[in-house]
Structures are given as structure tokens and as C-alpha cells.
Amino acid sequence: MRELMGLEGEPALVVGGGFGTGRELALLLARAGARVAVADIDRARAEAVAREVDGVALTGDVRDEAGAAAVVDGAAAALGGLSRVANIVGQVHNKRFAECDAAHIEAQLRMNLHSQMHVVQAAGRHMRRSDGGRGGAIAMVASVSGIYGARNHVPYGMAKAAVIAMAKGLADEWGPEGVRINCIAPDINATPRLVAMMPMGEDEALAMMDASAVKEGVPLQRFGRPIDLAKPLLFLLSDMASFLTGQTLVIDGGVMVRFPHRAGE
Numbered sequence: 001m002r003e004l005m006g007l008e009g010e011p012a013l014v015v016g017g018g019f020g021t022g023r024e025l026a027l028l029l030a031r032a033g034a035r036v037a038v039a040d041i042d043r044a045r046a047e048a049v050a051r052e053v054d055g056v057a058l059t060g061d062v063r064d065e066a067g068a069a070a071v072v073d074g075a076a077a078a079l080g081g082l083s084r085v086a087n088i089v090g091q092v093h094n095k096r097f098a099e100c101d102a103a104h105i106e107a108q109l110r111m112n113l114h115s116q117m118h119v120v121q122a123a124g125r126h127m128r129r130s131d132g133g134r135g136g137a138i139a140m141v142a143s144v145s146g147i148y149g150a151r152n153h154v155p156y157g158m159a160k161a162a163v164i165a166m167a168k169g170l171a172d173e174w175g176p177e178g179v180r181i182n183c184i185a186p187d188i189n190a191t192p193r194l195v196a197m198m199p200m201g202e203d204e205a206l207a208m209m210d211a212s213a214v215k216e217g218v219p220l221q222r223f224g225r226p227i228d229l230a231k232p233l234l235f236l237l238s239d240m241a242s243f244l245t246g247q248t249l250v251i252d253g254g255v256m257v258r259f260p261h262r263a264g265e
């Protein structure tokens with residue numbers, strides 16, 4: 001299986017790798033034989049996961065161009081190049097659009113679009129063949145909010161739709177450079193951050209979320225877990241996805257393929 005994945009010895013960076021989905025992906029990459037750098041805005045998180053994967057920890061705020069360049073360049077320097085980059089960073093802030101001032105919209109774009117855009121810009125400089133790189137793969141986390149109408153979180157939806165557009169455009173520009181770029185678009189996911197926000201213990205919170213997924217008709221009868229997102233991200237970074245670029249994989253337990261309006265029930 002390791003030969004099929006083609007990750008053995010590859011230098012890989014997970015941005016937002018200190019927690020939840022990012023941590024799960026760092027663990028999977030290490031299991032597949034990659035040499036892993038973990039970047040996070042939270043130093044303690046990055047260091048804890050780097051220890052788990054016997055890798056390199058980097059700290060920076062990737063919403064800023066300089067912060068993103070510092071973690072990407074730092075990872076490339078520590079690993080002797082970069083061929084796989086995943087970026088998990090993003091966070092929704094719900095607000096009706098009429099109440100969103102310019103500062104709120106700017107903050108959502110910085111968190112959900114600029115954080116991806118700056119990392120991709122910096123990663124491209126290490127990966128493109130014309131810049132001396134060996135090519136490779138980039139995987140970004142978008143959201144179904146960039147595909148559906150993102151009621152009550154329009155700026156987040158705008159940012160995630162732009163991430164999906166970035167993957168398409170760069171697939172075309174950077175395909176000849178040996179760089180593949182894809183996204184996942186998760187629906188509601190029972191991340192540790194969401195679970196921790198609920199008043200009860202973890203098991204009860206997860207059971208409650210899964211019960212609401214059943215009630216809402218999620219075909220797979222639960223909401224996703226970090227590992228459900230980390231596995232498709234690993235696939236996109238691996239040679240299993242060798243002819244796949246510019247695509248967005250919807251990771252939603254089957255919600256999107258249900259017939260709307262519940263007709264026929």
C-alpha cells in the first residue's frame with residue numbers, strides 16, 4: 001500500500017496541524033512514511049503533534065503573507081524541500097449579512113481565504129518545476145458553504161467559494177509545473193472544537209450530534225469526525241490521486257445527493 005501512496009520519505013507540511021483534522025492528517029502522513037512538518041498559530045499544539053510524528057514544529061499566523069511565507073519556508077528548510085502541503089485553517093463566524101460590517105467581512109476573508117491563498121503562494125515557490133521544485137500536491141479545506149447558499153454566514157461562503165475557484169485556476173496554471181491542487185468541502189463535522197463548545201461530556205455531545213444528523217436525514221446517519229476529513233486529504237496528497245487536480249471532494253455523509261424538497265417520501 002505504501003508504494004501506491006507514494007508518500008514514503010516525502011517532505012509534507014500540515015498547516016493548522018496542531019489540532020483536530022490537522023492533527024489526524026499529520027498522524028496519517030507519518031504512518032504513510034512522509035517526513036512531516038506541523039505548523040499552527042498555537043506553538044504548544046504544533047510542538048505536541050510534531051513530537052507525535054517525530055517531525056518539525058513551526059509557529060505562525062498564516063492569515064498574513066509574511067506569517068505564511070515564514071512557516072512554508074521554514075518547513076522547506078527543515079525538510080530539504082516540500083512536495084506535499086495541506087492547509088486546514090479556517091473558521092466560520094455566523095452573522096446575518098445586513099449586520100456584517102466591513103471589518104467582520106475582512107476578518108472572515110482573512111481567516112478563510114487569505115490563509116489558504118498565502119500558503120499556496122509560498123508553497124508554489126518550493127514546488128513548481130520552473131522554480132527548481134519537484135512538483136507535488138496541495139490539498140485545501142473549503143466547505144459546502146462555498147457551494148450552497150451560505151445563509152447567515154455569507155462572508156465565509158464567499159471565502160470558501162474562492163478557495164474552490166483557486167484550486168480550479170491553479171490546477172490549470174500549475175499542472176504543467178507538476179503541481180496538483182484540490183480541495184475537500186466538508187459539511188458539519190463533529191470537530192473537537194465544536195464538541196468542546198457543548199455543555200455536556202464528549203460522548204454525550206457526539207451522541208447528540210449524531211442523533212440530530214439522523215433526524216436531518218444524513219444518509220450515513222452521523223456527522224463527520226476529524227478522521228473522516230483527514231483520510232480524503234491524505235488521498236488527495238498521495239499518488240492514489242495522481243490524475244486528479246482542480247477538484248473539490250464533498251465530504252458530507254451523502255447530504256448533497258439527496259433529492260431536495262423530500263419529494264417522493
Ligand SMILES: NC(=O)c1ccc[n+]([C@@H]2O[C@H](COP(=O)([O-])OP(=O)(O)OC[C@H]3O[C@@H](n4cnc5c(N)ncnc54)[C@H](O)[C@@H]3O)[C@@H](O)[C@H]2O)c1
Pocket residue numbers: 015016017018019020021022039040041042045060061062063088089090091092115141142143144185186187188189190191192193194
Ligand atoms: N467544523 C465543521 O463543521 C466544518 C465544516 C465545514 C468546513 N470546515 C472547515 O474545516 C477546517 C477545520 O475546521 P476545524 O473546526 O476542524 O478547525 P480547528 O479550529 O479545530 O483547527 C484549526 C487549527 O488551525 C489553527 N489555526 C487557526 N488559525 C490559524 C492561523 N491564522 N494560522 C495558523 N494556524 C491557525 C488552530 O490553532 C487549530 O489548531 C476549517 O477550514 C473549516 O472552515 C469545518
